[in-house]
Amino acid sequence: MDSKWWKNAVIYQIYPRSFADSNGDGIGDLQGIISKLDYLEKLGIDAVWLSPVCKSPQDDNGYDISDYQDIDPMFGTLRDMEELIEEAGKHHIRIIMDLVLNHSSDEHDWFQEAKKSRENPYHDYYVWRDGVEGVLPNNMRAAFGGSAWEWVPEVQQYYFHQFSVKQPDLNWENPKLRREIYDMINWWIGKGVGGFRLDVIDQIAKEPDKMITNNGPRLHEYLRELSQETFQKADLVTVGEAWGATTELAKLYSNPDNSELSMVFQFEHICLDQMEGKEKWDLAPLPFMKLKEVFNRWQTELHEKGWNSLFWNNHDLPRIVSRWGNDGEYRIESAKMLAILLHGMQGTPYIYQGEELGMTNVAYGIEEYRDIETVNLYKERLEKGYKEEEIMRSIHAKSRDNARTPMQWTSGENAGFTDGKPWIKINPNYREINAERQIDDENSVFRCYQQLIRFRKAYPVFADGDFRMLLMDDENIFAYTRTNEDSQLLVVCNFYDQTVRCPLEEPDASMKLLISNYKDADHTMVLRPYEARMYLKEK
Ligand code: GLC
Ligand code: CA
Secondary structure, eight states: OOOOGGGSOOEEEEOGGGTOOSSSSSSOOHHHHHHTHHHHHHHTOSEEEEOOOEEOOOTTTTSSOSEEEEEOTTTOOHHHHHHHHHHHHHTTOEEEEEEOOSBOOTTSHHHHHHTTOTTSTTGGGBOEEEOBTTBOSSOOBOTTSSBSEEEETTTTEEEEOSSOTTSOBBOTTOHHHHHHHHHHHHHHHHTTOOEEEETTGGGTTOBGGGTBOSSOTTHHHHHHHHHHHTGGGSOOEEEEEOTTOOHHHHHHHTOTTOSSOSEEEOOTTGGGGBOTTSOTTSBOOOOHHHHHHHHHHHHHHHTTTSOBEEOSOOTTSOOHHHHTSOSSTTHHHHHHHHHHHHHTSSSEEEEETTGGGTOOOOOOOGGGOOOHHHHHHHHHHHHTTOOHHHHHHHHHHHOTHHHHSOOOOOSSGGGGSOSSOOSSOOOGGGGTSOHHHHHTOTTSHHHHHHHHHHHHHHOTHHHHOEEEEEOTTOSSEEEEEEEOSSEEEEEEEEOSSSOEEOOSOOOOTTSEEEEESSTTOOSOSEEOTTOEEEEEEEO
């Protein structure tokens, strides 16, 4: 086992606009984050991944960057960012930045120049195709609705955008663009950041003429060059967002030789409650047996050949307790079960803000939604003739805004998030679900996460043990062991709300119960609703 720090780390994702507002404008900011570093240290995490804070017109909440080397005034200044890096360091927390390299904002100087003329030196920083107005180069669609092509009269060409029209795709085939990106990254490395999360990184090597978006032929060539020119110069963690990753590809990305990235976010487990060939909005139940198969495959195939990221949530996904847990009667039990199930595995766990409190989805009327994807989807489906009720059901289940409602700090006004008017409505359940209430409650979801993080630091088996799935055919129980030379972990989880008998033998007395989500859990193999137990044997 090598000694890469991030193999023993737990990373916490902050969505800055929804975390903590320091100046009453209703939007979270960098000083807000600084004010919560004690909280984060108490939780025990090692690094914070910040969703983008660079200058941006905020068409896609910062995933549309207009200046990679400046901070958006909404979040603060470059000086605040430096202060955050420094203050976080004093709390033993590294800051991971979000690099959006597949596209920039259309308001970036590069694009402003690029669209002036075909001869402009920046023209080739983007992806253009000749054509005639009204006749699209092909029928590729953008992720947030509409065509992926946009006409620019000045140059009599279309530019390519995989996301919104305000997010033109960057042209990675151009070595000058690549150089410019590396210089920018090295500048951030010089500021002392602890690593990077790379937004939709598997889409940078697109070949629109062949309808290729992700996993383009030159992808790994670009990544190796990027890594060599930047990341390898420092001791960083890097994690790429790769919706199209398979285990085979993940072994390339996260090759232990460090030639590309530390790890990727893959989404095979996340996409399971989506039907083949359908959109995420077309709701389908979670196939539990498939979930077991998927985790088993990722855990065993990457063992010693790559590295997994472990996550249930991020700023694009609904809240896991509302999705695959139970956000009613068993909210606390099921939130802890999902945490125990995930945190016992091999990889680097990520916690998305509020997950450690068991925060839930929301069900607002359409006027309360802010996310460009949700708003566009609503219009698009209405036009297609879907019933409003059905659209709202999809939005309540899957909208990205489920994750983006403000962090629930206290039971006081605006959940302690802001003194002003929050940019998006706060989940009304904040009086019951909030950090203040949970920190000192030994039975809280927060305490469960805190303990799981401590275990990962205390017992090397969390990082290096091999994974073996147990009871593969059991339709209720998710159970596995993790084993290294001197210890063994056993994790047993009831995934549903019925009491079940677990066919495993009772763990013997040498197996110590590390953590459970029921106060009086013991060694008997009857599992109550969502009951989860983690045992440890030290040889
Ligand atoms: C990633 C981000 C998402 C964003 C998209 C375009 O998927 O996580 O929030 O909208 O990329 O940048
Ligand atoms: Ca603010």
